[in-house]
Amino acid sequence: MAFSYSLFLALLLLFPGFCFWAGWRVGQWTDFLSPAPDEPNSTFTLFMIVFGTLFGHLLGTAFFAVQGVWCRITDWCFVTGFDPNIYRALLRGTAGASAVPDLAFEVWLFSMLLIGASTGVFAHWISRREAVHAKADPITFGWLAPAVAAVKRGDSFVVAYVLTKTSHDGISVAYEGTVQQIALDGDQSIKLVVLNDVDRFLVRISDAGLVRLETEATPISQLQITAAEIANVALEVVQASAEDLAAVQHLDK
Incomplete structure (x- = not known):
């Protein structure tokens, strides 16, 4: 043209x-x-x-x-x-x-x-x-709006439990950590999650349900997981105590 x-x-x-x-x-x-x-x-x-x-x-x-x-x-x-x-x-x-x-x-x-x-x-x-x-x-973030609102208030953080697609003999690798960043795709599905202070553990799928298997491993300071590796994600909003908030505000000063 x-x-x-x-x-x-x-x-x-x-x-x-x-x-x-x-x-x-x-x-x-x-x-x-x-x-x-x-x-x-x-x-x-x-x-x-x-x-x-x-x-x-x-x-x-x-x-x-x-x-x-x-x-x-x-x-x-x-x-x-x-x-x-x-x-x-x-x-x-x-x-x-x-x-x-x-x-x-x-x-x-x-x-x-x-x-x-x-x-x-x-x-x-x-x-x-x-x-x-x-x-x-609610229009922009959809189902994540309550978690976003809690984090914006500055008195809460989000813990994620990520079950990956890496598995062997019915045992899958999973991670638990504090969410630093989440990115969504056009369908408001998680396409990327970045975790801090990450614990690794194994999950066995049995007739009784999911069984968490603790392993001896050094915590990972930061971990990025993309949608191609994620089988499922569970998010938990944790509200910090008044004492913790006061301590953080004191450090910021």
């Missing part, structure tokens, strides 16, 4: 929306969980981009409106040989572009960059607000 002014203009106008979406996604990331990627043709993603585009342009037009009022009532403005308002320049189209100084294009594109960056920063900030992520987390 040949590049054209119309394509450039469409991407330029959508730029704040993409910045809003990027800021929102970055704001959703936590030290505990990486959210699932957006599904192709996701209506929610489309809504976020359109909403971000409208909000970004409202922010930009409000800035230029305030700038115009400020310049009329004060002397703290620079006089330029062109109109710095990019929206007025876009409405005028390419007519008379040859008469516009080179600096105008620099200022216009820089203005749109600032509008997009401001929109992304706002999206990142609002996605971190408790009132917002309390509503958005």
Whole structure:
């Protein structure tokens, strides 16, 4: 597809929306969980981009409106040989572009960059607000939302028991450790789990159920397990005691 002014203009106008979406996604990331990627043709993603585009342009037009009022009532403005308002320049189209100084294009594109960056920063900030992520987390994290909420409060941690596909004569290898990071796929299934302070043990499948077999092994400081190696995962949210929280806060100081 040949590049054209119309394509450039469409991407330029959508730029704040993409910045809003990027800021929102970055704001959703936590030290505990990486959210699932957006599904192709996701209506929610489309809504976020359109909403971000409208909000970004409202922010930009409000800035230029305030700038115009400020310049009329004060002397703290620079006089330029062109109109710095990019929206007025876009409405005028390419007519008379040859008469516009080179600096105008620099200022216009820089203005749109600032509008997009401001929109992304706002999206990142609002996605971190408790009132917002309390509503958005169940959509983003699904079944893991309660665990994510507990970890975000800072008074809980998650212990994972991972049964692997490595087995021999009915005995499987399993791991137990504190969850450092979990990543989800598009179906909100665990595709990656990172554990700290990991204990290894064996599990025998018998008529009576699962039997845990303890083994003599040195704990592993950190372990990464991918979905290809995971047979099953059990998560347990553990709430830390008030004494432990006070000790951690004292160390942070």
